[in-house]
Amino acid sequence: MPDPLALPATGAWRPGDEPGHRQFFTFATDRRFALDSGTALSDVVVAYETWGRLDADASNAVLLCHAWTGDSHASGPAGRGHDTPGWWDDTVGPGKPIDTDKYFVVCANVLGGCQGSTGPASPHPDDGEPYGSRFPVVTIRDMVRAQARMMEHLGISRWMSVIGGSMGGMQALEWAVMYPRRVRSLIAIATCMQATAQQIAWGAIGRRAIGLDPKWRSGDYYDASPGDGPTEGLAIARMVAQVTFRSDNVFTDRFGRELADKATVGDTLGMWQRFEVERYLEYHGKKIATRFDANSYLSIGKAMDLHDVARGRGSLERAMARVTAPTLAVGIWSDMLYPAYQQRQIADILQARDVPVEYVEIDSPHGHDAFLINSDQLAEPIEQVLSTAAKSML
């Protein structure tokens, strides 16, 4: 068994990394946890963080769902195991829009992830070796089912609100479809009811890039030296994503046609001389490999491609007919990855069934990542949803 405290081949959390705040819940110790793929997992760990205090009647709980390479650290400073502050630190905290003085806020690392929850880098219960290529395909619904087990563990029977952006929004939608009586309000941001062909295309390219990396070794690279896993394939996959997370206009404003390393290389014309935008993409590509596991990137990416609330439910309309939670759907006009029409579709399909729904558009040129960058624009709409939901919980 590899040293659990050793740095992994590509970035993944290891026991000992926890900054104290992170908690762990293990289930499926007796009975296996069935997955959509027809397989099952044992000894499933959900790593999660909480902020605020749960009311005596457990009526003030809010679930946050994270995006692709996010984790449970939605709020709070950087620290051991988290090289950056919480991904929604401006939005979640005392006196902030998701006010932890009022609400008990929970965020769990998704199944398939690499920040404490069971994923491909986790030890297989049979032999203690990392799952690697043995890790089964998981779906957004599997992630939500694991969160539902955590919910029961926490003694919560209804979420005041389930909130998420991007893949977090996929989970939030599935929560409202799978467990309508457990969700009192829904905030779905920059997300979709089903992944489109173009979204799948971007995902497929990333998969191929990781698969091309000789160091990926079909997913069984965990015995590699630290940093000697499929870092280049993962970097390319991330570069594709990073372009789709941002926008043409902002890239032009920020990078234009500037050359990188100009001081050292001059401005001769070389095949591998980088433009500034390439340096930026490479930076993000390298960074992801230090903090995220390539197999988790594949696992979660595939879950997003498989995301389809209609799967096995007849149609989008029939699936969404299960949703009763008042809903805030949020789009971003500059989002090229999850274009705003997809969130308007969510609003339209609910409105047609008289579910209370509001559509709000973030006015930002930053593209998909505006749900992180310009979350200030969501302060008022989120506060409204939460205060209305709080009243309805009384």
Next chain:
Amino acid sequence: MPDPLALPATGAWRPGDEPGHRQFFTFATDRRFALDSGTALSDVVVAYETWGRLDADASNAVLLCHAWTGDSHASGPAGRGHDTPGWWDDTVGPGKPIDTDKYFVVCANVLGGCQGSTGPASPHPDDGEPYGSRFPVVTIRDMVRAQARMMEHLGISRWMSVIGGSMGGMQALEWAVMYPRRVRSLIAIATCMQATAQQIAWGAIGRRAIGLDPKWRSGDYYDASPGDGPTEGLAIARMVAQVTFRSDNVFTDRFGRELADKATVGDTLGMWQRFEVERYLEYHGKKIATRFDANSYLSIGKAMDLHDVARGRGSLERAMARVTAPTLAVGIWSDMLYPAYQQRQIADILQARDVPVEYVEIDSPHGHDAFLINSDQLAEPIEQVLSTAAKSML
């Protein structure tokens, strides 16, 4: 020296492939051909095709400039060395909008290409071995300078029109800037005056993917068995491009969330089970490797990233001030790669200097490739430009 008739490691034209129509012009046999990068080439070959007859006063010549993986075969059926009909077969031919009964039409394979003109797969004059990693970076301006030599060889002193889409439009713009007295009209389609950061980003990702392929071997793979070159890296690079060439809407209409190979694999959830859109992208990825050389893909891609009519000319305005040719700028509303604002910028900058200019937008959901798919919408505007230019040549 490798057998010139053997199939290359990735697709490139070899002597013997020519369908009869293709012609060759060699220059820089005495004096080297200087490149923007500060290096130079000897014995440069330009492969080109022509249609129609040149007038006695050489006043009816039209130059077509091809895009990334295009070649000189703009018109005519598939044949040896061309596995598809001409890339603008609907637009170029007898009685067609670019009427070869009236005009003498020329299309040259670009410098750096792999369809007969000098490129990385060509024999280095020093040793007869392929250039491979020795091939220098070329620019759009270098491509145009090589075409100018071909023009002189053909006895043409002015083009009635220079026409191109995508990278072809970059060449057309540089023609009008570099040789204003040789260009009587300009048609620039789905192109730009300078590559943006986002365009460079897509190019950079493709470069990295080819570079990651162990079979690329820093560009010196020409001794590999047929098809055993960096086909997978090239495929990934092409997959990125293919998504940017098309559109979200059309991908949804055409592929939706259909699974490929459904009959054989069922609809279980597997990591490498393909959606139909993935099958489509892989098809295009594999196909490019049979007909195009990976090093040429890199070479031409870099030339596009380096494309900037302002480079060394002070500013876009000062560069474009050299253009005197009446211009038709064509955009496509659904083009995510070269968005329509870029062609409106071309029109605006010329209009500000009172150069006769018209902006036309192709109304198509097909994205960038609409300049090929919906070229019928350009029939009338092109005919107008050509008939006006023909009169001005009298």
